[in-house]
Amino acid sequence: MPQISKRGETVYASPIRKLAVFANQAEDRGRHVYYLNIGQPDIKTPEAALQKVRNFDLKVVKYAPAEGILSYRKRLIDYYREFEIELQANQIVVTTGASEAILFMMMSCLDAGDEVIIPEPFYAIYNGFAQMANISIRPITSQIETGFSLPQVADFERVLTSKTKAIFLCNPNNPTGCLYSKEELMALATFVKKHGLFLFCDEVYREFCYDGQAFFSVLNLPEMEDNVVVVDSISKRFSACGARVGAMVSRNPRVLESVVKYARFRLSPPLLGQWLAAGTIDEKPDYMETVKAEYDIRRKVLHERLKAMPGVTCYLPGGAFYCFVRLPVADTEDFCQWLLEDFEYKGQTLMLAPGAGFYATPGLGKDEVRIAYVLNSADLNKAMDCLERALKVYSSLEMKGKKNSESPRPKYELHRSIS
């Protein structure tokens, strides 16, 4: 019998999805599960975009150009201009979601063994692409006490080695919701430039900045044209995660040339998704304001509810639609599994993403979770009712010694199934 590869054996298992089997089982038992584990909004996709798909009138669903449909890329130029980002069409390569943009960016800029510095906690799936590209992630830990603000330049300096090729940010941040300021980014840019590094930035939550704070793109850092590579996607801003339309944006001609070659041998980004994406341009201009206002309400609901729970550490996130929260439990992986397997409150429970998977430093994040406020306020409140109740029940189980002693819960690694 042939053996699968070592990398296949050890490949990264997403902490966001690996509890899915327990959620399915909970639903099979008739429980309602509030999904706060994944960035899948319940917001409606723009009607104009859906209409564009319904009006699809080509007779052949052909390959799109490897770099994306030119007319769509030209519309993207207008989109970026709203953020005062000036681009040309050939500086935008349309990708199959931000996921593919990350992979092509890593492959084009980094060789096997190269190191990339990432503030942790970071979006867990970066681990998967780093493993595919065989590069090393050097984490710098950001702190819940500061709302996970961007670490100081000195912190980056401390982990810099001869193998360091890039810094990888996500702004506004997934999983913390932290919004980095222009000043912080300017300071980091000086460091990046000085050491001849790439500055990668995942800006898929660009739209989601609250409290009147402005978004500043790394694409607008002065004299950083050759250093900056941005990952983008329509998934979050237009609630179109399933369209699989992202982009890689850079002004570095050699990066672009390489990425286009990768794009060519995977042939084409999705054609229908690009039709949908093109349709978003025709949506009423107040769509985004309405969506943002809705997330702002949810953000405040979540924050108020969490603040009122004893032993919970949280903060008001400035961007995106996540909050990274410290819970009064020893092991959130066990807690999250227990929520799905054993807990219910009025026939309901919730799913959260355990925090440890968002750190590269072993041992960190074990008492933290990522909460995505992707449900409407009514559902979010019900989910928080469940969480509040669950923390009390779980705590009393821990006190009675019913946790971590007699018949410890089998970890999902032992009975993961494919379905």
Next chain:
Amino acid sequence: MPQISKRGETVYASPIRKLAVFANQAEDRGRHVYYLNIGQPDIKTPEAALQKVRNFDLKVVKYAPAEGILSYRKRLIDYYREFEIELQANQIVVTTGASEAILFMMMSCLDAGDEVIIPEPFYAIYNGFAQMANISIRPITSQIETGFSLPQVADFERVLTSKTKAIFLCNPNNPTGCLYSKEELMALATFVKKHGLFLFCDEVYREFCYDGQAFFSVLNLPEMEDNVVVVDSISKRFSACGARVGAMVSRNPRVLESVVKYARFRLSPPLLGQWLAAGTIDEKPDYMETVKAEYDIRRKVLHERLKAMPGVTCYLPGGAFYCFVRLPVADTEDFCQWLLEDFEYKGQTLMLAPGAGFYATPGLGKDEVRIAYVLNSADLNKAMDCLERALKVYSSLEMKGKKNSESPRPKYELHRSIS
């Protein structure tokens, strides 16, 4: 200025698309270009599938499950049953085109430095994914004299090393159109099993078998459940290349488990493409017969025309919609570029894929081209008129010494551009 990666610098440039810039320029000069270089059929996508997209009625374009929509995977079970292939839903992972299936398969089964044996000429983009996965391709040369039939087991034995982990076939074959028989595959299976290898097979042209020959899937090889991994796609059979819906099929539980993990961190295959794919099931059952009959006509047209051209070596391909042809020219890369840059016949020219890029052995294929018979017979005949004429003109230029001597043509490597 940061340097891009070595792999980014040397990454595989598709021979199928790298002449695209010259084709665009030819069109800009008002020439009509017949595109026989790429497997993009002019056949209509099934109307029922297009209708399914037009009827898209979800309000949110959500992530699909990482493994693909379950109801669609269940329909695929029925599809495979028509080929007497018995599968379960969890043995099918829906991917973003066959491209992604190839990448996930390589990552899951092979480690860096592992070797995979592939009969050459082979589908050129396998090179790109092999480079991404950092594995080595060991070619075995198949011969135009036998219509590029599957090499003998002894040929595989000869290149087997301790690093060999897999054999990778494409059946019916792209780029040769050769259809491998059950007997050939059975003989190879014994060898694969004896040496504990994987047997990868790209079967995206499964439908396209001519002259009453039956298709035999490696999934039906006895006692090879753990060895066989199949790459599939709806792109060719339903003329839906832009949908980006493929699949990886295996009965090896460890391969499946690994592939699902890769699938999870890229989050989702395209949702709209899967709607289209689901719609193909509702198409009239004679769709495929009609399409196949059409390709059969084109195949014969192409073969008759090529046979009549002096110095051209060809054969009647048994499957897919390609023919790999030897032309009476020294360097088909130069010839193909010349077709686009300098040649025209009644305002028309054609684009072909130079053969060398389909070989891993240096120096082979320089006088060969891949021709995709993806255009209707009328256009195909006009394209062959151009080719016939072009071979005469080009030959006289070579004889006059106007080729390869004074002011040699700048190779595209020198002035490749991104657009």
